[in-house]
Amino acid sequence: MGKLAEKCRDGVLLYDGSKGVMLQQRGLSGGQSAEEWNLLEPDKVRDVYMSYIDAGSDVIQTNTFCGNGPQLSSHGLEEKLYEINYEGAKLALSCAKGREVMVAASLGPTGLFFEPAGEMKFETAVEYFKQQLLPLKEAGIGIVNFETFTDLSEMRAGVVAAQELGGFEIVANMTYENGYTMSGNTPDVCAAVLSALGATLVGANCSGGPESLLGPVKAMGEIAPMLCVKPNAGLPEMEDGVAVFRQKPQDFAQMAQGFIDCGVRLLGGCCGSSEKHIAALRKAIDEASIPTVREEKPQRLASAYMSLVWNKDTRIAEMDICTDAVVSGIRGGDYYCLMDAIPADEAEADVVALDFRSMDFDFDMWSFVSTLSMFVKKPVIVKAENEELITAFLRCYAGRAGVADQQAAGYGALLV
Numbered sequence: 001m002g003k004l005a006e007k008c009r010d011g012v013l014l015y016d017g018s019k020g021v022m023l024q025q026r027g028l029s030g031g032q033s034a035e036e037w038n039l040l041e042p043d044k045v046r047d048v049y050m051s052y053i054d055a056g057s058d059v060i061q062t063n064t065f066c067g068n069g070p071q072l073s074s075h076g077l078e079e080k081l082y083e084i085n086y087e088g089a090k091l092a093l094s095c096a097k098g099r100e101v102m103v104a105a106s107l108g109p110t111g112l113f114f115e116p117a118g119e120m121k122f123e124t125a126v127e128y129f130k131q132q133l134l135p136l137k138e139a140g141i142g143i144v145n146f147e148t149f150t151d152l153s154e155m156r157a158g159v160v161a162a163q164e165l166g167g168f169e170i171v172a173n174m175t176y177e178n179g180y181t182m183s184g185n186t187p188d189v190c191a192a193v194l195s196a197l198g199a200t201l202v203g204a205n206c207s208g209g210p211e212s213l214l215g216p217v218k219a220m221g222e223i224a225p226m227l228c229v230k231p232n233a234g235l236p237e238m239e240d241g242v243a244v245f246r247q248k249p250q251d252f253a254q255m256a257q258g259f260i261d262c263g264v265r266l267l268g269g270c271c272g273s274s275e276k277h278i279a280a281l282r283k284a285i286d287e288a289s290i291p292t293v294r295e296e297k298p299q300r301l302a303s304a305y306m307s308l309v310w311n312k313d314t315r316i317a318e319m320d321i322c323t324d325a326v327v328s329g330i331r332g333g334d335y336y337c338l339m340d341a342i343p344a345d346e347a348e349a350d351v352v353a354l355d356f357r358s359m360d361f362d363f364d365m366w367s368f369v370s371t372l373s374m375f376v377k378k379p380v381i382v383k384a385e386n387e388e389l390i391t392a393f394l395r396c397y398a399g400r401a402g403v404a405d406q407q408a409a410g411y412g413a414l415l416v
Helices: 003-010 020-025 042-055 069-073 078-096 122-139 152-165 187-197 210-221 256-261 275-287 324-331 335-341 365-375 387-396
Strands: 059-061 102-107 143-149 169-174 201-206 227-231 236-239 242-245 264-267 300-302 307-309 316-320 351-357 380-384
Touching: 003 102, 003 169, 003 264, 020 042, 042 059, 042 078, 042 275, 059 078, 069 078, 069 122, 078 102, 078 122, 102 122, 122 152, 122 365, 122 387, 143 152, 143 201, 152 169, 152 187, 152 387, 169 187, 169 227, 187 201, 187 210, 187 300, 187 307, 201 210, 201 264, 210 227, 210 256, 256 264, 256 275, 324 335, 335 365, 365 387, 380 387
Parallel strands: 059 102, 102 143, 143 169, 169 201, 201 227, 227 264, 316 351, 351 380
Antiparallel strands: 236 242, 300 307
């Protein structure tokens, strides 16, 4: 068990708040890269870190949220990616040195879309996140916080990157609106998938004010034992073209006990929150009643859109992938042929079993998985003789798949 997990089991930790608002107060303009200030204005970045430590934060985040290649390239800063992330981490670690304060790397989404809506492939996303994680790891960071993600596939790419690089405890926060991410993922699905992948804490951030995240947090708390939440300081209002957050610190902190009762063990703020909001949360946490960490929940299968508890009564529909027509279509790059292979009893089933039989792994697995997910919304079980094929499927499948006959388990798979 890592240090973050151990401390969260012992009690509720206080995160920090917004970096953007705090840096804007110190002169950052709307068109500038906040992350470049790790190089240009290190004293001001350090001042933000210290303001949160002084407010009582147990964990602070690095000023690296938009520090990945695609985001930095929009500012012409891709050549400085390593330096920006490394220095951002070193600044935070220097502030925490000698104090009972931990440092987490903040990583946000790339801003790109996966195929077919965009041009990004799963492996491309994994490499973007590894590229950013490497300097953070080499600077001495051992906790990574993925936050403000709206697509579970992209979050999965980030978590896979962190796990394969090694040495990180992982916090995984999705963003919801009306109970769904922008890509249609529900809180229960995200909790099931990310917990199975090995995240220390799963949770939610951004969205609206604290009240907007209570529903998602409750749903996640039914599945994951320990949660993180970082709400905005209310809904923004536009004033002279600038987003202004007006929620007062005492109002921001009012729902702390409700979050804690749902299983939140790391609580902080996102957009619009300042050191005053974090100080109010400090007081609320110190006065809160802290329940014990709940036991692990029953294991679940999940697609990107629905989850269920696996048991002996789960109804299964068999989908034969290894027919001449499907194999020919896949090898020819026509993954839409999968639509014709959907079993007739799929509507009545709980789970779809994908039977690859002895099929060779000689095709683009990401294209297969992303196309399959358009047609099969229910959780799946993988049946195949080729372990390399199973491993490749599990690596990029957005849900939590089952694996038949106890073959090639990994990437959070459930043996069935």
